[in-house]
Amino acid sequence: MKKIFVLLLFSLCIGMIDVKAEVINDLEEIYLESEDSYTEVNTAVKESEEFFNKKIALPTRLPSIAFTHNFGRFSNLSIPKLEIDYLDEKSGFTHYKIDIxxxxxxxxxxxxxxxxxxxxxxxxxxxxxxxxxxxxxxxx
Structure with a gap:
């Protein structure tokens, strides 16, 4: 009986913990408003072309997968590169990425x-x- 009471008291205490979790469902908020400086793909491509002083040709066809969003960024930290992400907001598994x-x-x-x-x-x-x-x- 004593074990059940302690377990019940413990579970009640855990249930009273105030948890404040923020769920971010919007991909635009995650990518465009993050510190990682994602932007529109065309803007990132233009930045990359200016840095590399070379025209960048992207694929003309993508896989036959439904994408709802695309984002890009040019990063010049350790390795200068252009990153382009294609995502589907309805699927956490659909993620197509190009790094140049x-x-x-x-x-x-x-x-x-x-x-x-x-x-x-x-x-x-x-x-x-x-x-x-x-x-x-x-x-x-």
């Missing part, structure tokens, strides 16, 4: 990366990890 950096900052590919021949004769690499698949193209 200078060949000066080549990434080290893991040993299990597979090689793929592209239509123009160049090669690309891909590898998968638990939560994502990375496709790497070294071009221009």
């Amino acid at each position: 950096a200078s060949n000066e900052y080549k990434m080290t590919l893991p040993k299990d990366a597979k090689t793929v021949s592209l239509a123009d004769g160049s090669e690309a690499f891909y590898f998968s990890r638990r939560n994502f698949t990375m496709f790497v193209i070294e071009k221009n």
Whole structure:
């Protein structure tokens, strides 16, 4: 009986803790109003082109997945790069991301990366990890 009383008292005390949690559901609020300085894709591309002094060609076709939002940013911290994120506000699993950096900052590919021949004769690499698949193209 004593154990039940202590357990009941403990659960009542936990239930009285005032928890103030803020849920952010709006992707625009998360991306555009964060300290990470995301912006519209065209603005980020323009900043990147000015920095690299080179025209950046983005893919003309995206995967046949419904995206509700896209955001971009140019970051010049450790590695200057353009990041573009495509997201679906209804799905936490639909996230397509493009990172563009200078060949000066080549990434080290893991040993299990597979090689793929592209239509123009160049090669690309891909590898998968638990939560994502990375496709790497070294071009221009």
